[in-house]
Every structure is written in structure tokens, then in C-alpha cells.
Amino acid sequence: MINVKRIFMIGMVSSPLILSIVYAQTESQSLTLSILSEKTLSGTAGNFVTVNAQVTNSGPNSINDITTYISLVDESNKMPVDLEDWSAEKGLFIGTIDSGKTLPLSWKVHFVKAGKYSLIIIAETAGQEIPQVSSIVHFTVKPKINLNPGQVLPIALGMPIAVLFIMLLLNYRRDLHKAE
Amino acid sequence: MINMFKHIWLKELREQLYTWKGTLWLVISSLLFSLISYLLLTDKELSLLDQTEMMWMISKVIIGIGLLIISIDASSIVTNEFEKETAESLFLSPIGIKDFVSGKMFASLTLWLLIFVVSIPYIFVTSSGTKLLFPSLFYVFLLGTLGVLGFIMLIFAISLLFRSSKNTLTTSLIIILALAIPSLFPTTLKNNSFSAALGKVNPIENIFSSLDNVLVDYHASLFQNWQFIIPLMLFCLIALMFLLYAAKNFKKAGVVKK
The missing domain is CATH 2.60.40.10 (Immunoglobulins)
Incomplete structure (x- = not known):
């Protein structure tokens, strides 16, 4: 009902x-x-x-x-x-x-x-x-790819080696100067 | 007077360039720049960053590493003379405190200049393909030199007051960390008026904000960066006043024994 x-x-x-x-x-x-x-x-x-x-x-x-x-x-x-x-x-x-x-x-x-x-x-x-x-x-x-290994690799490897080389050269000059 | 200043400057340069310890900083900074730039340009995830953001990041790293290395160098360059007791012979010669401090200051600035020269190829390679190479070089040099100059003067003042390299280095690193940490906070944490006011006077934050303004927002003119450069100049002025106060109150007693 x-x-x-x-x-x-x-x-x-x-x-x-x-x-x-x-x-x-x-x-x-x-x-x-x-x-x-x-x-x-x-x-x-x-x-x-x-x-x-x-x-x-x-x-x-x-x-x-x-x-x-x-x-x-x-x-x-x-x-x-x-x-x-x-x-x-x-x-x-x-x-x-x-x-x-x-x-x-x-x-x-x-x-x-x-x-x-x-x-x-x-x-x-x-x-x-x-x-x-x-x-x-x-x-x-x-995607925007900023990958640039072609340019960065020579710089990333080369710069520390170049600075190290200059450092060795300066120290060699100092030793040479001392020896004189 | 110029000769005395030049004498101190060249003596420090010889000590820095003809020793392994002095030039090792340049190799370390070069290795750090290599690591960061190599990661930015070869890592797939990082390479998705906008190129201007990459440039901003590498510019911040260059100035940050420069500030840290120069602060460590400046903390010992003056105090070493007291600790090794070489200051006595220096002050017995006709070298005034002004020649002594300015010679050392130029030696520290030369080290910054060398770090900047080492960083140029990295700026060049990260900005390749953009028109931002020269603004980037100019602002890294300008902002870095102003920041480094201010910190050198501040650290030299502390050195003259403390005369201990350990205390000077600890205090300098605390000051640099206290100023650098807030500048690394995200912008959402800097929205309140207190943080904004602190940000306006913080030299490290002004350096990073100006780099952001130039490299990310493309506001490369000096006129568009005065709001960051003027506080940096004021910081240098305050540091100079503090250095003048410390130099004025510097007593040779205790350094010169007789």
C-alpha cells in the first residue's frame, strides 16, 4: 500500500x-x-x-x-x-x-x-x-636535443690536459731556473 | 710605492704559478667545468633543458667555483705571512700595509682572471648556436669580478683581525655558505617580504639573478641589470670600508718582534 x-x-x-x-x-x-x-x-x-x-x-x-x-x-x-x-x-x-x-x-x-x-x-x-x-x-x-658531444668532448678532455701541460711547463722552467 | 705593490703582487704570482699547490686550483676548476659541461651536453635528460638554462647553470658554476677557490686562497694568502713569520721581514722593509694588502689583492684577482680564462672555452661550447656568447662572457667576468673583489676585501679584513688562517678560512666559508644557501632556494620560498629584502642585499643572489636576467630573460644591457650591479658595488664598498678599518687598526706589534 x-x-x-x-x-x-x-x-x-x-x-x-x-x-x-x-x-x-x-x-x-x-x-x-x-x-x-x-x-x-x-x-x-x-x-x-x-x-x-x-x-x-x-x-x-x-x-x-x-x-x-x-x-x-x-x-x-x-x-x-x-x-x-x-x-x-x-x-x-x-x-x-x-x-x-x-x-x-x-x-x-x-x-x-x-x-x-x-x-x-x-x-x-x-x-x-x-x-x-x-x-x-x-x-x-x-624533443629538443641539445646533445653536442662533437664539440664538448675535445674541450672537456682537452682543457684539463692543456692546463696540466702548462703547469708542468712552468714547474720545469722553475727547476731549470733553480739549477742555473 | 708602485714598485712595492708590484713587488708583492709578482712575488705572490710567482708563488702561485711556480708551485703545484697554486696551479692545482686551475686544474681542479678545469676538471669541474669539464664534468658539468660534458654532462649538460651529453646526458639525454639534461640535454632537454633549454640551452639558455644550460648557459645559466654553467655560468653559475664558473662564478661559484671561482668564489670558493678565491676565498680559500685569500684566507691563507695574508695569514700565511703571519704564521710562517715572514711578515716580520716584509714589514721591516719599506712596505706599507696598503702595498702589502693591495699586492695580495691583485694576486688573488689574477687567480680569478686565470679561472675565468680557463672557463672561456666552456662558455663558448655551451652557447654554441645562440647569440648569447658575448653577453655571457661579459656578465660572468663583470659579476664574478665584483663578487670576488668584495669577498677578497672582506676576507683580508678578517685575516688582519684574526691573523690565523684556520679561523679566517672557517669564518669565510661560513659567510659564503650563509649567503649561497638562500640563493639556491626555489622562488616560491622567497615570496615573503623578509626573504625578498634579504635577496636584494645578498651579493651571491644578485649575481645569480643578474645571470638569470641576461641569459634566460634576454635582458642583456647594463641598464636592465643595474638593480643587481648596484647592490654588488655597495657590497664591495662596505667590504672596502671594513678592510680600511682593519688595516688602520692593524698593529705591527706581535708581527715585528723587536
Whole structure:
């Protein structure tokens, strides 16, 4: 038997909670993140590339305490990358965006290690459980090989030998001088 | 007066160049530069570094090794005269304390110049293919000379006060370590105002920051590096004042027995 009274009571208690979740989702969804740079970026290790994006509040109300940050994933080993050397600014605090406004975002990313990576931009709003995520940008970083054994080897071996030779020559001269 | 200063300078140079002990420093520094440059240009992981960062690293190593060697040399160059009791005969001749100190100072600076000359091929090979060879050479020489000059004067002042090579060497190494360690901290640890203020007056940090400014950020003009060069010049001035104070208060009593 369906207990109508119990269902009514549960509905009364849970409806504000459901409404707040729906409102929160709506507010989060009214925030859109779009990447303006190309979907695929490539370069050589050591290069810098700027990822341009924008955040738009398409909702009817202003949204407060927005923080945006980037996340980089190494596609070959499916592991997130520590951004220590990749980007000087990992997160950007935006603050408030008024209704209908758009703000530009940009991150200078340093290609550190060769490989294939994917980057997304995430926006968090204070008090919201679900963040807003941009589409994925794919990176292909080619290795920059600074290997130069052809030039360094003669110097690395030759210089200590040359200094040692000069040292021996000076000591020989001193001994010769003493003998005289 | 010039002859007396020249006499001391040439005497020290002869002692440094015609002895194994003196020239061994050059071989050691050459071996260390070889090891670092060989690793940077042949190790696969290290070779992935940006070339300017490699140049920054080798420039820091050259100045760091130069500072260490010159500090060890300067710690004993004055005090040895007291410990071996050769200072007595020196001061009985018409050699003033100024000639004595300036002659020794130029001898130490000449050793730095020799270390710099040894380092030139390494700078040349690491900067190959870039336009940063001459800025790199110029700034390693300029910043290294200012840093070395300041430390020589500071160590000579300590030598005249202590008259013991062991005490002078220990104090000098403590000062160098105290100044070098904070400059190796990552930038995230230097964000507070206290660390930033300390960094502005630390001569070693100013040397490394200026090299970073020139080689990594491509700010190669002197105008763009005054904020690092002026504190280094101030450090030299303070060290000179300390040396003048120590020289003024230096008493020949105890050195000259009769």
C-alpha cells in the first residue's frame, strides 16, 4: 500500500534540497568556458605557447568567487602532470562575473618534456559542487636535443690536459731556473 | 710605492704559478667545468633543458667555483705571512700595509682572471648556436669580478683581525655558505617580504639573478641589470670600508718582534 502521507512528507522535506542542487547546477552551467586557441598545439621542448580562453556568464545573475585553473595530462602514461615547470600561473582568480559578461583568460605554457598531452581549463565557483570544464586542447611536444658531444668532448678532455701541460711547463722552467 | 705593490703582487704570482699547490686550483676548476659541461651536453635528460638554462647553470658554476677557490686562497694568502713569520721581514722593509694588502689583492684577482680564462672555452661550447656568447662572457667576468673583489676585501679584513688562517678560512666559508644557501632556494620560498629584502642585499643572489636576467630573460644591457650591479658595488664598498678599518687598526706589534 502506498502511504500517501509519507510520500508527501518526504517531498516537503527534500524539495528545498533538490531545488538548491538544481539551482547550483544551473548557476554552474550558466558559466561557459571556451578555448580560443587551436584544438591541437605543437612545438619543441623548451618553447612557450599561450593558451587563450574565455569565461562567459550566460545566466541572469552575477556569479561570485570564480577560480579557473589548468590541468595537464600526459596521454602516454595517463597521469596528470605536475605544473611546477610547465606554467608560471596555474590558477587565475577571477572573482565576480556579471550577467552576460565575458572575461579573457590566458596561460603561458612552457613545453618541458617531449610527449603527447591534453589540457583542460576548469572553473570553480564558491559553494558549487560541480565545476565547469572546457573542451580539451591536445599538445604534441617534440624533443629538443641539445646533445653536442662533437664539440664538448675535445674541450672537456682537452682543457684539463692543456692546463696540466702548462703547469708542468712552468714547474720545469722553475727547476731549470733553480739549477742555473 | 708602485714598485712595492708590484713587488708583492709578482712575488705572490710567482708563488702561485711556480708551485703545484697554486696551479692545482686551475686544474681542479678545469676538471669541474669539464664534468658539468660534458654532462649538460651529453646526458639525454639534461640535454632537454633549454640551452639558455644550460648557459645559466654553467655560468653559475664558473662564478661559484671561482668564489670558493678565491676565498680559500685569500684566507691563507695574508695569514700565511703571519704564521710562517715572514711578515716580520716584509714589514721591516719599506712596505706599507696598503702595498702589502693591495699586492695580495691583485694576486688573488689574477687567480680569478686565470679561472675565468680557463672557463672561456666552456662558455663558448655551451652557447654554441645562440647569440648569447658575448653577453655571457661579459656578465660572468663583470659579476664574478665584483663578487670576488668584495669577498677578497672582506676576507683580508678578517685575516688582519684574526691573523690565523684556520679561523679566517672557517669564518669565510661560513659567510659564503650563509649567503649561497638562500640563493639556491626555489622562488616560491622567497615570496615573503623578509626573504625578498634579504635577496636584494645578498651579493651571491644578485649575481645569480643578474645571470638569470641576461641569459634566460634576454635582458642583456647594463641598464636592465643595474638593480643587481648596484647592490654588488655597495657590497664591495662596505667590504672596502671594513678592510680600511682593519688595516688602520692593524698593529705591527706581535708581527715585528723587536
